[in-house]
Amino acid sequence: MKEVLPQFNSTFSIDCVIFGFDGGDLKILLIERNNEPFKDWWALPGNLVGENESLDQSASRILNELTGLTDIYMEQYYTFGDVNRHPQGRVVSIAYYALLRLGGDKAVRPISSYAKQAHWVNINELPKLAFDHQQIYDKGLEKIKRRIKHQPIAFELLPEKFTLTQLQNVYELILGKKLDKRNFRKKMLSFGVLKDLDEKQKGVSFRAATLYRFDKRKYAKLFGKEISF
Amino acid sequence: MKEVLPQFNSTFSIDCVIFGFDGGDLKILLIERNNEPFKDWWALPGNLVGENESLDQSASRILNELTGLTDIYMEQYYTFGDVNRHPQGRVVSIAYYALLRLGGDKAVRPISSYAKQAHWVNINELPKLAFDHQQIYDKGLEKIKRRIKHQPIAFELLPEKFTLTQLQNVYELILGKKLDKRNFRKKMLSFGVLKDLDEKQKGVSFRAATLYRFDKRKYAKLFGKEISF
């Protein structure tokens, strides 16, 4: 029924920089490719976009296929379309990043067909990546660095209940630098979006810290005002 | 030689939000479509990406075909890929914005084949747009609003020599709100990236203002430091 649009041999794919935080390290999910080109290389998870899925849906599907998770925070951030970025033809790739919490029962055991294996890799120990994936990763990290300063995305990496020290760790890992503890806590609490749970950490050696929860309601009320985390 | 990648009937295009400033109003370039679908509707300039051009090249080409201009500041900002955004098939569209100065000898008389006509339209008087172009425009403006606060893109809209009042006008038009004159001037000058030309406006009624030039060298030296215009 539809008229055919002019076209040539081309296609598009999604690539995902999937960040996970396990309470200690910040990691991304990499796959070891099972096919040419770049067989046996490490690469960002990605796939072609299906005929009847939107870009956002496709990104969610890719993440779900690897991790089994749904409803994960994902954001499209850039599209890579150099003519020769894929050796087998023109592939334009739309990049997404995702943020999720690792560990516990959600431990995430990745399975997939086009990959020999998938691994969570510390972002400070990344191997050489296939295609232009290093560039895609770099740009993703850069975007997240900016975004974390203005939007409450750090909470996506943390369990529902978390301590201020954990929150600070997330910021320090993403920004790649140390922050002053007192100033950090003062500022975070001043936004009024953290709810003190009157509850302490359990199962830790040494002094237990107070647990907090991110209060989405209060955050929603702040909209319009510029808020800088 | 190349293996063929799996694919279906799909293609991708570039759409451009081309901002122009004529000293008074902020405008974008719109075309009146000559073909179905949305024949006779106003739309953002756009075209399919050629087989051997990168996305950036394609965006530059589209702008050049309409205006004859080259070396214009352009930035990719988002990719739109809903399944039904184009009635004739799957078209993923990569959006760019561009900033340029209008008027004088550069007056820009747009010509093109797929458009009946092209016009510069005040951003406060936009007509109904074809496809999802309103959404594409909205997101573009939003991105520029953010960017103008951190990067020296306002200068792209101004002639080489400009007055502080003109610069402030650009900010006010993009941000959509009035700014305090004294605070604005103080802040702009404090960055040290404006060179006072010891030269006055000519041909104006009433008192002539001092002309400035943006000093790219000094700006380059600031890199790394967060600078907020």
Added chain:
DNA sequence: ACATTTACTGTGTTTTTTACACTAACTCCG
């Protein structure tokens, strides 16, 4: 009880942001 580790707290200084109104310079016109 002591050693160890992490949680938690406050103040003073500096910098940035905001609010605010008048004089100076130039042009046009009569």
Added chain:
DNA sequence: CGGAGTTAGTGTAAAAAACACAGTAAATGT
């Protein structure tokens, strides 16, 4: 040439935000 009209240009005080900085409190393990 003088006065009316219009835009250019300037400073200060108050408030808010950012920054630098170190010791005590609480819990654990031995």
